[in-house]
Amino acid sequence: MRIAPSILSADFANLEAELRTISSSDLIHVDVMDGHFVPNLTIGAPVVARLQEITTVPLDVHLMIENPERWAGSYAETGASSVTFHLEAATNPKEVISQIRSSGSKVGIAIKPGTAFEDVSGLVEFADMLLVMTVEPGFGGQGLIESVIPKITQAREFIKAQGLEVSVQVDGGVGLANIANLARAGADTFVAGSAVFSELNRNDRIAELRLLAESI
Ligand code: DX5
Ligand code: ZN
Numbered sequence: 764m765r766i767a768p769s770i771l772s773a774d775f776a777n778l779e780a781e782l783r784t785i786s787s788s789d790l791i792h793v794d795v796m797d798g799h800f801v802p803n804l805t806i807g808a809p810v811v812a813r814l815q816e817i818t819t820v821p822l823d824v825h826l827m828i829e830n831p832e833r834w835a836g837s838y839a840e841t842g843a844s845s846v847t848f849h850l851e852a853a854t855n856p857k858e859v860i861s862q863i864r865s866s867g868s869k870v871g872i873a874i875k876p877g878t879a880f881e882d883v884s885g886l887v888e889f890a891d892m893l894l895v896m897t898v899e900p901g902f903g904g905q906g907l908i909e910s911v912i913p914k915i916t917q918a919r920e921f922i923k924a925q926g927l928e929v930s931v932q933v934d935g936g937v938g939l940a941n942i943a944n945l946a947r948a949g950a951d952t953f954v955a956g957s958a959v960f961s962e963l964n965r966n967d968r969i970a971e972l973r974l975l976a977e978s979i
Pocket of ligand 2: 769792793
């Protein structure tokens with residue numbers, strides 16, 4: 764069970780100090796938004812590269828951008844541990860996968876709440892992680908869409924039946940109230956933005972979330 768705080772909820776004017784407050788994270792989730800694939804804009808590869816230099820926690824980059832064929836490789840070259848692109852944004856997902864891999868990062872494929880698992884199932888064997896979005900991508904602090912939960916189980920059962928070693932990540936609206944249920948449904952990697960950054964002691968919150976996820 765891995766907890767990945769999303770820095771979308773951090774103070775963007777003080778990222779170095781903010782990263783120090785989440786030192787016990789398993790991964791640091793970095794949301795990259797281009798203002799096109801989603802109606803919000805965050806940071807690009809130069810900032811991700813600097814974040815990589817100031818932390819020893821692996822970076823988990825979530826690309827919410829159009830044309831990942833053009834850009835995914837440059838995020839992998841920052842040294843990020845994993846780079847996740849959206850299936851809906853890719854015209855040639857296998858090309859994106861090979862670019863990320865050849866730059867040395869692990870590969871994640873994300874699907875939005877409205878995208879069926881069947882649309883991505885043929886690619887799961889080529890990925891290290893499947894990101895099942897539990898909100899519409901674009902903004903932190905939204906409520907989890909409960910109707911997505913069966914898709915988490917569907918993904919986990921498929922991965923198990925195929926004998927694959929692929930992580931199932933959930934992102935959006937994850938917190939103390941639902942993390943155990945998400946773990947029970949089959950998720951093993953949990954992104955939490957507002958649930959971590961709203962707390963004064965973030966490492967305590969990370970420990971609480973991890974304990975709940977592992978309590979199943
Ligand atoms: C949403 C982002 C999420 C977001 C989660 O598009 O991909 O990573 O930061 O924030 P919370 O945990 O507040 O829903
Ligand atoms: Zn994200």
